[in-house]
Amino acid sequence: MSSVEQVQNELVEEFQFFDNWMDRYQYIIDLGRKLPDFPSEFQTDEYRLHGCQSQVWLKGDVVDGTFRFSATSDSAIVSGLIALVMRVYNDQPVAEVAATPPAFIGEIGLTEHLSPTRNNGLAAMITSIREQAQACVG
Numbered sequence: 001m002s003s004v005e006q007v008q009n010e011l012v013e014e015f016q017f018f019d020n021w022m023d024r025y026q027y028i029i030d031l032g033r034k035l036p037d038f039p040s041e042f043q044t045d046e047y048r049l050h051g052c053q054s055q056v057w058l059k060g061d062v063v064d065g066t067f068r069f070s071a072t073s074d075s076a077i078v079s080g081l082i083a084l085v086m087r088v089y090n091d092q093p094v095a096e097v098a099a100t101p102p103a104f105i106g107e108i109g110l111t112e113h114l115s116p117t118r119n120n121g122l123a124a125m126i127t128s129i130r131e132q133a134q135a136c137v138g
Contacts, residue, residue: 003092003096004088004089004092004096004097004100005100007087007088008088008100008102008103008104008107009104011084011087011088011104011108012104012107012108015027015108015109021109021113024108024109024113025077025113027080028077028080028081028083028084029076029077029079029080030080031079031080031083031084032073032076032077032078032079032080032081032082032083033076033079034083035071035072035079035082035083035086036070037072038057038059038070038071038072039070042057042059042070043057043072044057047059049071049121049124049125049128050124051120051121051123051124052073052078052117052120052121052124052125053075053117053118053120053121054073054074054075054078054121055073055074055075056071056072056073056078056082056121056125057071057072057073058070058071058082058125058128058129059071060128060129060132060133062094062133062136065093065094065095066091066092066093066094067089067090067091067092067093067094067097067129067132067133067136068090068091069086069089069090069129069132070086071085071086071125077118078118078121081110081118081121081122081125082125084104085102085122085125085126085129088102088104089126089129089130089133094133094136094137095133095137097129097130097133098130098133098134098136098137102126105122105126110122
């Protein structure tokens with residue numbers, strides 16, 4: 001299994017293949033279309049992530065010291081951002097999730113190319129994931 005840091009580096013390399021941001025956006029949207037189904041019984045206020053312009057539901061669990069989460073959104077681009085975050089943090093050791101900041105966001109250029117509300121939503125998603133992991137670390 002690749003570490004959180006290794007996965008982030010792989011993502012940065014992948015995004016270097018694209019010539020422009022329109023292609024990158026399309027790639028992100030395509031990733032979002034491939035998200036696993038999110039059970040409708042978890043699409044409740046308890047799992048709704050606040051701070052996002054779009055509706056986002058996120059459910060995290062720890063199984064044998066590994067952080068696992070699923071999420072969905074009503075927005076194509078946000079679903080793609082979920083897919084990126086899942087690739088980095090899903091099925092990783094809980095201590096590593098809690099300790100490793102999302103450097104890939106700046107390195108890919110998302111910070112400069114997402115709207116302020118999308119950046120806020122992405123930050124809220126990552127904060128939620130890392131806080132859930134931190135709570136399990138101790």
